Amino acid sequence: MKTALTIAGSDSSGGAGIQADIKTMITNGVYAMSAVTALTAQNTTGVTGIMDVTGDFLKQQLDAVFTDIYPDAVKIGMVSQSELIEAIAEKLKEYKAKNIVVDPVMVATSGAKLISDEAIDTLKEKLLPMADVITPNIPEGEVLSDRKIESPDDMVTAAKAIFEKYGCAVLLKGGHAMNDANDLLYTEEGPQWFYGKKIDNPNTHGTGCTLSSAIASNLAKGMSMKDAVEKGKEYISLALGAMLNLGAGSGPMNHGFAVTTDWEVTK
Ligand SMILES: Nc1ncnc2c1ncn2[C@@H]1O[C@H](COP(=O)(O)OP(=O)(O)O)[C@@H](O)[C@H]1O
Numbered sequence: 001m002k003t004a005l006t007i008a009g010s011d012s013s014g015g016a017g018i019q020a021d022i023k024t025m026i027t028n029g030v031y032a033m034s035a036v037t038a039l040t041a042q043n044t045t046g047v048t049g050i051m052d053v054t055g056d057f058l059k060q061q062l063d064a065v066f067t068d069i070y071p072d073a074v075k076i077g078m079v080s081q082s083e084l085i086e087a088i089a090e091k092l093k094e095y096k097a098k099n100i101v102v103d104p105v106m107v108a109t110s111g112a113k114l115i116s117d118e119a120i121d122t123l124k125e126k127l128l129p130m131a132d133v134i135t136p137n138i139p140e141g142e143v144l145s146d147r148k149i150e151s152p153d154d155m156v157t158a159a160k161a162i163f164e165k166y167g168c169a170v171l172l173k174g175g176h177a178m179n180d181a182n183d184l185l186y187t188e189e190g191p192q193w194f195y196g197k198k199i200d201n202p203n204t205h206g207t208g209c210t211l212s213s214a215i216a217s218n219l220a221k222g223m224s225m226k227d228a229v230e231k232g233k234e235y236i237s238l239a240l241g242a243m244l245n246l247g248a249g250s251g252p253m254n255h256g257f258a259v260t261t262d263w264e265v266t267k
Pocket residue numbers: 109136137138173174175176177180181182183196197198199200201204206207208209211233236237240
């Protein structure tokens with residue numbers, strides 16, 4: 001069985017962060033492991049508390065994982081402090097991690113800020129250049145490219161700028177701010193659009209976490225970047241389309257739509 005590691009924050013309501021990542025990885029057929037960067041007290045209406053782990057404890061978790069069950073892919077989500085980003089960069093280098101997917105999480109769907117300004121600089125300097133692909137949404141893409149993104153043409157210009165600046169493939173997600181679900185992948189081969197049908201579902205808590213974990217799972221299974229993105233988009237469209245409706249705010253998706261309860265105990 002292929003293996004994947006998520007390095008991210010815990011979402012107590014289970015729709016985003018570590019919990020979304022693990023559910024996504026299981027449903028995509030890989031063995032899921034986690035190194036927790038922070039605990040959040042969070043539900044569908046907002047984040048009420050954040051408790052970061054220490055850099056040393058994050059390193060301990062990464063040592064424990066990499067020296068025993070080597071991950072075929074690594075997904076990085078919420079990392080709010082520079083010290084933690086530095087710890088991750090150091091360990092990924094030490095263990096020669098492969099198939100690194102960075103979701104540069106900055107603001108939750110509910111509006112809470114999940115990264116310090118100083119950490120954004122460290123992310124740009126230390127982590128993005130190590131990534132195989134990064135998956136910013138439009139507001140994150142604006143921060144990383146230092147320009148406004150207001151049209152599909154702007155998406156191409158911004159993705160190219162990020163690709164050239166940080167040397168990693170960029171999947172710039174249109175879902176949030178543009179009126180459709182079209183994402184742009186920018187690699188050394190240039191731009192490629194992935195078209196999605198906008199699903200009329202207000203419950204989008206955790207979509208970014210979920211897509212990046214699906215892509216990491218697909219890379220772990222040996223898919224090319226393009227196939228990993230295409231399959232990842234199919235997965236998130238089905239999870240959104242399952243129309244789960246939980247909580248008072250923007251609720252979670254049904255990550256396990258493809259998990260069967262129709263199993264039997266065999267003796
Ligand atoms: N309503 C929707 N219907 C279909 N796909 C969507 C919808 N909203 C987001 N997506 C897709 O979900 C993925 C995550 O995007 P996005 O919501 O922008 O991420 P983030 O949570 O980081 O803001 C993208 O592939 C995007 O196109």
